[in-house]
Amino acid sequence: MQKLPIALLLCAILAGCAPMRDGPAPTTRIDGAQVDLVDTAITWPADTWWTRYGDPQLNALVEEALRNSPSLSRAQARLAQANAAVGSARSALLPSVAADYQLTRQRLSENYIYPAPLAGSITTDQRLALDFSYEIDFWGKNRSAFDAAIAGQQASAADAQAARVVLTGGVVQAYLNLQNAFAQHAVLTDIIKQNSEVLDITRNRFTNGLDTQVEVRQAESQLAATRVEQTQAETRIAQLRNQVAALTGAGPSRGAALMPAQLTRPAGVLPTQLPLELLGRRPEIVAARWRAEAATKNIDVAKALFFPNVDLTAFVGFQALGLHNLLQGSSRAAGVGPAITLPIFQGGALNANLAGQRAAADEATADYNEAVVNAVNQVADALDALRLLDHEREAQTQARTAIDAAYALARDRYRAGLGNYLVVLIAQNSVMTQALRDTDLRMRAYLLDAQLARALGGGYATPSGTVATRPAPLSADASSASTR
Missing domain, CATH: 2.20.200.10 (Outer membrane efflux proteins (OEP))
Known part of the structure; x- marks a missing residue:
């Protein structure tokens, strides 16, 4: 007999709760098939992928950056905040x-x-x-808040790894650009020697009455212009040294100690298809997915406030x-x-809060979708460029061989008094252009390889027991959709 009044009281309480409004259909997460991801196995980059270039100088720079970078310290501080939030949410249970x-x-x-x-x-x-x-916690409010905090913690942990990938990729890219600047400076040094040789020939021809002062001045101008480009290359070297030093958390003196190095060309088989496992290998995708999970749990918290x-x-x-x-x-x-x-009458505050949490979940899902699309495009760009690199290298070799032969012939004819300076000048400019393209192309192979390693997650792997690599629905998607 005593249970009946209690049951009636609970019914009256629930009937008196503030009414919960339905919301719009939630934003759905992108499916891997939409962006051409397939279930295929590939060789993923190691977490120290830059060591395969065989450059101790580069290895030391990356290690220094990982020890000293403010960006990693900031990411670790955010992770510590997320850990504290988990402890706070747990206390409510x-x-x-x-x-x-x-x-x-x-x-x-x-x-x-x-x-x-x-x-x-x-x-x-x-x-x-x-x-x-x-x-x-009859309605699961505190449990959902705790789950949201756990998801936020996992997102911060993935963000910390994303910061590591960005940092190491930035150091490697800046270092490779520096090595390219060193190589271009060496090319310009060789071109200056060629220009000096041609200037000597032109002066001899002028002495022998075969050329005028005009050709001499043109040869002097060409030599001076090449020296200007060499000075500009030295400026780029100085700036890139400073950039590398800044990325390692050091001062300009660290960059000034960097010297030209010989790199080992990486070898590997390029994947023919985009792997589905990419969703768990890119830390920013994993972080975005956890944030979407946290936002969904916050919807459950907002619903529980109605009871x-x-x-x-x-x-x-x-x-x-x-x-x-x-x-x-x-x-x-x-x-x-x-x-x-x-809660009976809150002036619409509860429904406004619920609508805000639903909108936040939609935004988090959209951020996840954008992260997936960007990741797929970055991998596709790197793969396409690497696949076409051999064709570009073959054509460049032919162009360089042809112009070197043309320059040698024009110079020899000019020295023998059979040619004119204009032909030599045109050949000189073409030689310099092709020589600089050679250095760019050689270093581009390393830059594209580094770009692909970074696009494939930079060695990150989803910790076991966290986010699955396959795009399964979020845990509360169905319940969210049914109440909107």
Whole structure:
């Protein structure tokens, strides 16, 4: 018989809750097949993928960057904040206990509840107790908040790894650009020697009456222009040295110590298809997925706010009037009871909060979709460029061989008095252009290889027990869709 009133009371409480509005259909996550991802096996880059270039100088730079970079320190600080948020959310699932001591010196009213002789007297009101409180999580609000915090923690952990990938990729790219600048400077040094040789020939021809002062001045101008380009290459070297040093968290003196190096050309088989496992190999995709999971859990938190909040409170200790009898057995006190808060009318605040959480979840899902599309495009660009690199290298070799032969012939004819300076000048300019293209093409092979390694996740692998690599639905997608 006693259960019936309780059941009726619960029905009345639930009926009196603030009404929850339906929302629009949630944004759906992109499917791997939409972006041509297939279930195929490939060789993924190691987490120290740059060591395959065989350059101790580069290896040392990356190690320094990983030790000293402010960007990694910032990512670690954010991870520490996320860890703290998990601890805070976990505490809501557990009872809380607090020791409480209160002392109030007061005059008791003669017209209140106190009888004589207390009425009108000045006494001390004391309380020494242990207070207990526990929120009964009937609707899963605290559990969902804890799950959201866990998801945020995992997102921050993936963000920290993404920062590592960005940092190492940036150091390698800047270093390769520096090595290319060194190579271009060496090419321009050789071109200056050629220009000086032609200038000597032109001066001899002028002495022998075969050329005029015009050709001499043209040859001098060509030599000076090449020296200007060499100075510009030296400027690029200085700037790139500073950039590499900054990425390692060091000053300009660290960059000034960097020297030209011989790199080992990486060898490997390019994947013919984009792997589905890429979704778990790119840390920014994993982080975006965890953020979408956290946003979905926050929707559940917002829904739970529409239902009654039930807190169980209790205390045990001593209460007494006067200083002398607080710890006497007769001053013992204890109590227990529930506290129920029922939201009935909140001026639309609860529905506004729910709508905001739904919008945040849609935004997080859109961010995830964008991260997937960007990752796929980056891998595709790197693969296409690497596949066409051999054809480009073959054509460049032919062009360089032809112009070197043409220049040698033009120079020899000019020295023998059979040609003119204009032909030599045109050949000189073409030689310099093709020589610089040669260095760019050689270094481009390394740059594209580094770009592919970074696009494939830079050696990151999803920790076991976290996010699956396949695009399975988020845990609360179905429930979110049904209430919108």
